Amino acid sequence: MSQLEDAAYRLLKSIYTTKDLKVVSATLEALVTRDELKQAAHEVVMDDTLSDGQKISQLQKLFSGVSQEHIHTWLDMMFEEKQFWLFDSKKFDMFDEFVKVFQLKSDELVIVHMGTAIPLYDEQIREFGHYFSEQLDGLSVINLQVNPEIMGGALVRINNLIFDYSLRAKFKRFEIKWIDSLSQTQEMLSY
Amino acid sequence: MQRQHEIEADLVRLVISVSERVVGERLVTEDHVNLIYKSLEEVKQQKDKMRAE
Numbered sequence: 001m002s003q004l005e006d007a008a009y010r011l012l013k014s015i016y017t018t019k020d021l022k023v024v025s026a027t028l029e030a031l032v033t034r035d036e037l038k039q040a041a042h043e044v045v046m047d048d049t050l051s052d053g054q055k056i057s058q059l060q061k062l063f064s065g066v067s068q069e070h071i072h073t074w075l076d077m078m079f080e081e082k083q084f085w086l087f088d089s090k091k092f093d094m095f096d097e098f099v100k101v102f103q104l105k106s107d108e109l110v111i112v113h114m115g116t117a118i119p120l121y122d123e124q125i126r127e128f129g130h131y132f133s134e135q136l137d138g139l140s141v142i143n144l145q146v147n148p149e150i151m152g153g154a155l156v157r158i159n160n161l162i163f164d165y166s167l168r169a170k171f172k173r174f175e176i177k178w179i180d181s182l183s184q185t186q187e188m189l190s191y
Numbered sequence: 192m193q194r195q196h197e198i199e200a201d202l203v204r205l206v207i208s209v210s211e212r213v214v215g216e217r218l219v220t221e222d223h224v225n226l227i228y229k230s231l232e233e234v235k236q237q238k239d240k241m242r243a244e
Contacts, residue, residue, distance in 0.1 A: 118223045128231065135235050151215050152223055154230035163237055165230035167214065175207045179200045186196050 003085060004094075008102040009139075011074045012109065016129025017122070018143040020070060021106060027068040028099045037062065038095055041087040052082050059084075110140040115147045115155035115166070 015021050031037070044050065044058045056079045063075050078086065086095050112132045120128075129142045136158070147155070150166035157163075218226075 116223070116227055117218075118220065120224075120227075124224065128227065131231060135231075135238070151211065152218055152226045154227045154234075156230070156234050163230075163234040165233045167226065168211075171207055171211050175203060178203045178207075182196065182199050182203065186192065190192060 004101045016126040045084040113157040
């Protein structure tokens with residue numbers, strides 16, 4: 001895995017919902033256009049008079065305006081690990097390259113469409129997203145749809161597979177089974 | 192006989208409908224979250240089963 005792919009993978013790994021993915025994507029696209037910010041970061045990285053510690057704190061200060069939680073945490077992690085390569089080239093815009101790789105990689109994510117009867121807190125959705133990422137072989141994000149009609153439980157769609165474990169479906173299955181057993185009893189008695 | 196079966200089936204539907212309403216009204220957020228986890232566990236079991244086949 002290349003440096004760019006590894007960085008993209010690490011950021012994607014922290015995202016569990018399609019809602020967060022859209023915000024992260026849009027924020028990165030906006031950052032790509034901030035030439036003055038990238039130039040300032042480049043100057044910090046290339047300044048030989050600064051120690052690594054000073055570079056880290058100056059870069060963190062430069063990007064402190066990035067309020068998007070995932071990007072903020074990811075940038076902090078990158079700087080703390082002294083991964084300055086995002087801004088060290090005058091010829092190549094590595095940050096721009098990173099965003100391109102991130103967008104390509106995000107297209108490979110498995111989208112888990114999950115229907116629930118009640119709205120969930122972002123933290124809970126992330127927890128479920130984490131659960132799916134562990135269960136599925138690749139990275140995944142949850143697209144949550146609230147549908148009170150399902151009563152409870154979850155209706156899950158992964159690619160073309162549908163798993164209906166909602167309360168509504170369970171009641172329906174129980175009803176069909178019950179009526180079937182009544183029919184069988186009736187048939188037995190009629191002979 | 193047919194009529195009796197229809198009446199019984201209607202009774203089943205009535206019981207299910209009442210149960211749905213009662214359950215729906217009794218569930219609190221914590222119950223919902225637990226039910227979601229249970230559903231996800233069932234999804235996992237189903238996926239494992241499909242993989243084994």
